[in-house]
Amino acid sequence: MIHTRNLTRSFRVKRKKSVEAVRGLNIDIEQGELVAFLGPNGAGKSTSFRMLTTLLPPTSGTALVAGRDVQADPVAVRGRIGYLGQGNGAGRDYRVTDELLTQGRIYGLSRSEARRRSGELLESLDLGPLANREAGKLSGGQRRRLDIAIALVHRPGLLFLDEPSTGLDPQSRADVWGHIGRLHEEFDTTIFFSTHYLEEADQWAKRVLVIDQGLVIADDTPENLKANLAGDRITITVGTPEDAKNAAEIAERMEAPREVTVDGTKVTLRMSRGDAVLPEFVRALDAAGVKALTAELWRPTLDDVFLALTGRTLRESELEDDQADTSDWQGA
Numbered sequence: 001m002i003h004t005r006n007l008t009r010s011f012r013v014k015r016k017k018s019v020e021a022v023r024g025l026n027i028d029i030e031q032g033e034l035v036a037f038l039g040p041n042g043a044g045k046s047t048s049f050r051m052l053t054t055l056l057p058p059t060s061g062t063a064l065v066a067g068r069d070v071q072a073d074p075v076a077v078r079g080r081i082g083y084l085g086q087g088n089g090a091g092r093d094y095r096v097t098d099e100l101l102t103q104g105r106i107y108g109l110s111r112s113e114a115r116r117r118s119g120e121l122l123e124s125l126d127l128g129p130l131a132n133r134e135a136g137k138l139s140g141g142q143r144r145r146l147d148i149a150i151a152l153v154h155r156p157g158l159l160f161l162d163e164p165s166t167g168l169d170p171q172s173r174a175d176v177w178g179h180i181g182r183l184h185e186e187f188d189t190t191i192f193f194s195t196h197y198l199e200e201a202d203q204w205a206k207r208v209l210v211i212d213q214g215l216v217i218a219d220d221t222p223e224n225l226k227a228n229l230a231g232d233r234i235t236i237t238v239g240t241p242e243d244a245k246n247a248a249e250i251a252e253r254m255e256a257p258r259e260v261t262v263d264g265t266k267v268t269l270r271m272s273r274g275d276a277v278l279p280e281f282v283r284a285l286d287a288a289g290v291k292a293l294t295a296e297l298w299r300p301t302l303d304d305v306f307l308a309l310t311g312r313t314l315r316e317s318e319l320e321d322d323q324a325d326t327s328d329w330q331g332a
């Protein structure tokens with residue numbers, strides 16, 4: 001569905017300086033996948049989306065999207081994809097149903113087809129009761145659902161969603177995601193989305209591409225990324241430093257732990273499957289007569305994965321980016 005080779009995009013900024021927003025993107029996304037694009041502000045996600053949706057020409061490289069080349073055949077690509085950009089937004093004064101009808105007509109549907117398709121979308125995105133409301137009077141979540149419906153009017157098999165839930169309250173975010181998940185399940189729609197909410201990527205994506213400074217630095221399932229790059233941690237506390245030493249020796253003899261550390265009466269183990277190791281470890285301690293007072297299993301998040309990959313958390317990267325933007329602006 002999406003195949004890119006060495007796709008790059010630079011922007012000329014002030015005084016002949018240029019920014020390499022995307023530096024050699026090589027991705028393959030197949031029919032029916034649900035893939036997250038994760039990275040800090042300025043990593044190159046929107047620029048990639050804009051190239052893949054034909055809104056921005058690449059500086060170099062190639063991209064096949066829905067079987068067509070974005071540069072040689074942009075019109076065919078546009079007809080086969082849906083795109084929800086960060087700045088999308090239905091016109092404020094039109095009724096919800098008119099927005100959908102107009103969009104359907106723009107995509108070449110006949111009047112009756114456009115009416116039928118609008119009806120289907122209103123129902124599947126739970127917008128039916130709002131059909132006659134002006135788009136400008138919808139709540140944030142309702143509006144985002146309308147934007148998704150608009151992106152779907154021509155039944156694209158591939159949907160790009162650039163931060164579909166940003167700015168929504170938790171309830172509306174869950175609601176929007178429920179609908180996206182259903183689209184994927186019921187219609188086998190291929191979905192490529194970006195988000196700043198790591199837990200959304202974790203919960204919904206079957207695969208996560210991590211991008212930093214214009215380069216994809218990891219590509220795997222959320223489970224594999226967490227297990228291989230960050231790992232689980234078990235922490236137990238025991239009664240005395242002597243017991244902690246014994247517990248650490250027991251842990252060292254087990255196969256799974258990658259690293260065992262002792263801090264006073266606290267022993268910490270790092271490994272990839274802590275849920276399987278914890279009961280085994282507690283049994284081994286029992287058998288050796290070492291009493292664990294507390295036992296805690298800590299599982300990593302995708303932010304820990306980003307930290308393991310780059311040495312910074314996503315949040316820190318975003319702050320750095322904000323500061324860079326400010327100094328650029330001050331110097332301008």
Ligand SMILES: Nc1ncnc2c1ncn2[C@@H]1O[C@H](COP(=O)(O)OP(=O)(O)OP(=O)(O)O)[C@@H](O)[C@H]1O
Pocket residue numbers: 011012013019020021022039040041042043044045046047048
């Ligand atoms: N039109 C432009 N002119 C100059 N620089 C640009 C332009 N568009 C993007 N950039 C720069 O390219 C880099 C990548 O930006 P992009 O918007 O793709 O990042 P992003 O990962 O989508 O960020 P965010 O999560 O904040 O949306 C940034 O350094 C940005 O400042």
